[in-house]
Amino acid sequence: MQKTESRNENFSSRQSSKIWFEQPDSANPYIAVDHFCHGYNLIELMEKRSFVDVFFLLFNGKLPSSAQSELLQQLMIALINPGPRHPATRAGLNAAVGKTDSVHILPISLAVIGGAHLGAAEVEASMRFIKKNLRKPTAELAATLVSQDHSGDVDHHPAPGFGSRFSAIDIFQNKIAKHFVQLDAAGKHLQWGNSLADALAKKDMGWLSTGLAAATLLDLGFNAKQGAGIYQLLSAPGLLAHGQEYCSKPITAMPFVKDEDYFIERPEDEQA
Amino acid sequence: MSKLDFWDQHRGIIKSSKGGWKIGRGIFNHDYEMMADLVGYKSYFQVMVLNATGRMIEKKQADWIEAVFICLSWPDPRIWCNQIGSLGGTLRSSVVASTSVGNMAGDSRLYGQKTLIAGAEFIQSALQEKKKGLTAAEIVAREAQKHRGKPNIVGYARPIAKGDERVVALERYAKELKLSEGEHLLLAREIDNVLLQQYDESINVNGYCCAIMSDFGFSPQETYRISTLLIAGGILACHTDAWQRPAESFYPLRCTDIDYQGPAPRPVPGKENN
Structure with missing residues (x-):
């Protein structure tokens, strides 16, 4: 066995940032007298x-145009609440009604909405998919994707961000997409995605919330790595609001599935 | 069958192939009633593997997996996941929250639980190739070819240091437990020898553990699932250490400790004067 010895790797001596500068107080350099965001x-x-402008600046290093600001604001409103039925919301509700510390509700929901199915991981994958396939004709691509999809899930996502929800087209997301493509800042990613969604419609598939977020963020200049976290961030208000709605309710305020509706699919269930 | 049938069949009920609590009848876990069959008879790690895989393994196998958890959890706050625990402790975030989120850091391409998927996939596919006639040297050469001559194989070589003292400790314990050595471990040792001779690199704890877990019969996903809490112990220790010191005193930074590389201060333009 090789003896353990350091590789003496050249680690940075300091943390760095291109985003934020804190002007130190002359008497106490741990205290900042001013904060600067990209200067x-x-x-x-x-x-x-506006908040939306500074949000855009934080991630992109430049202030948005009015059209970009408008599109980002509308995306923020579109994603503000995954809704009370969404698994990530319900994870937060379980914490809240169980009297979990209130500070944990949002992180719990955000971890769940990080998933690869209708979650932040799918947004990142969808952004990469759209960028890679942007020049391909959508009708042919849709046919190929559907023929190659063997995920085994009941809801198929032949491409990340596109597919069915509860065996149908997600009508509301497609409605938002049709609205977004008409905005001034909408670009080639939203337009191409819209065309792909149309091509998938005869298979009862179309835009999913993750694909819509992905195309919009690409049109706004965000990259795929940023997309995952931003999807979590923009979904956070609704996740938190629903969780907080349950903080003061008794534990009996949420359903607890009755024994007769809980099925253990094991031989011992029959013996018990 | 209507498109809604599948969803309606799942609505209002919960199904589990794992088990559950039937009030007044028992708490079932796979083929066991937990209080009667498991408590006092099986170790925590045997039950954890049961939860992850549905299989009850031998006590000595579970004891060896427990030793792996010890090897992968050290109380050193310089380690990335551990420092998350320390930062939570210094900001008085709860130990459960800090340890949970520090453990999430192990979903990484560089270290931690998630790398076990790639490690197990490598040794399991390498064994298939060996059975088709490839030698360990040919397997290493092919991997090196993929990475411009460097043998970047998950489970071999390691960041920051060469060699891996954890492999030595786990080998000693495996001998004490009289664990039998299987064909994955044999191939891992052959690859280790090639790397030592040709590249001055060696097997690390990931490579060694993935070989043994594969010999135990676990798939890459099962190996990952079993290892969910692998790094939690060290994070817990680091949180506790920071918690017991003054708030925000863990590795504090002056404003000037940040190397600011962005634009110099500039006036904010009004709307449409960007």
């Missing part, structure tokens, strides 16, 4: 720009 004083940003 802009935060207090000046508070006075002159």
Whole structure:
């Protein structure tokens, strides 16, 4: 066995950031007297720009145009709440009604919405898929994708961000997409995605929330690595609101499935 | 059959092939009633493997897996996942929250639980290739070819240090337990020898453990599932250490400790003057 010895790797001596500068106080350099986001004083940003503008700036390093700001704001509203039936929301409800510390509700929901099926991981994958296939004709691609899809799930996602929800087209997401493509900042990613969704429609498939977020974020200039976390972030308000709605309710306020509706698919169930 | 039938058949009920609590009748876990068959008779690690895979393994196998957990959890806050525990402790985040999120850091391409999937996939596919006639040297050469001459194989070589003292400890314990050595481990040792002779690199704890877990009969996904809490112990220790010191005193940074590389201060333009 080889003897354990250090590789003496050259680690950085300091943490770095291109995003944020904290101007130290001359008397106590642990305290900041001013904060700068990509060079802009935060207090000046508070006075002159909207939250959406500063959000865009934080991730992209530049302030958005009015059209970009409008599209991002509408995406933020579109994604603000995955809704009370969404598994990520229900994870937070379970924590809340079980009197889990309130600070844990949001992280619990966000971990669940990080999933690869209708979650943040699918947004990242969808952004890569759209970028890679953007030049391909959508009708042929749709046919190929459907013929190659062997996931075994009841709801098929022949490509990340596109597919069926509960065996049908997700009508609401497709409605939002039709609206988004008409906005000034909508670009080639939303338009191509819309065409792919149309080509999938005869198979009862179309845009999923993850694909819609992916195409919109690409049109706004975000990259795939950013997409996953931003999807979590933009879904957070609704996840938290639903969780908090249950914080003060008794534990009996959520269904607890009755024994006769709980099926253990094992031989011992018959013996018990 | 209507498109809704599948969903309606699942609505309002829960099905489990694992088990559950039938109030007044028992708490069932696979083929066992937990209080009567498991408590006091099986170890925690035997039951954890049962939960992850549905299979009850021998006590000595579970004891060896427990030793792997010890090897992968050290109380050193410089390790990335452990430092998350320390940062939670210094900000007075709860030990459960900090340890849980630190454990999430092990879903990584570089270290931790998730790398076991690639490690197990490698040794299991390499064994198939060996059975088709490839030698360990040919397997290593092919992997090196994929990475511009460097043998970047998950489970062999390791970041920060060469060699791996954890393999030595686990080998000693495996001998004490009289664990039989299987064909995955044999191939892993052959690959280790090739790497030592040709590249001055060697097997690491991932490669050694994935070979043994494969010899135990676990798939890559089962190996990953069994290892869910693999790194939690070290994170717990680091959280506790930081918790017991003054708040925010863990590795504090002055403003000037950040190497700012962005644009210099500039005026904020009004709307449409970007």
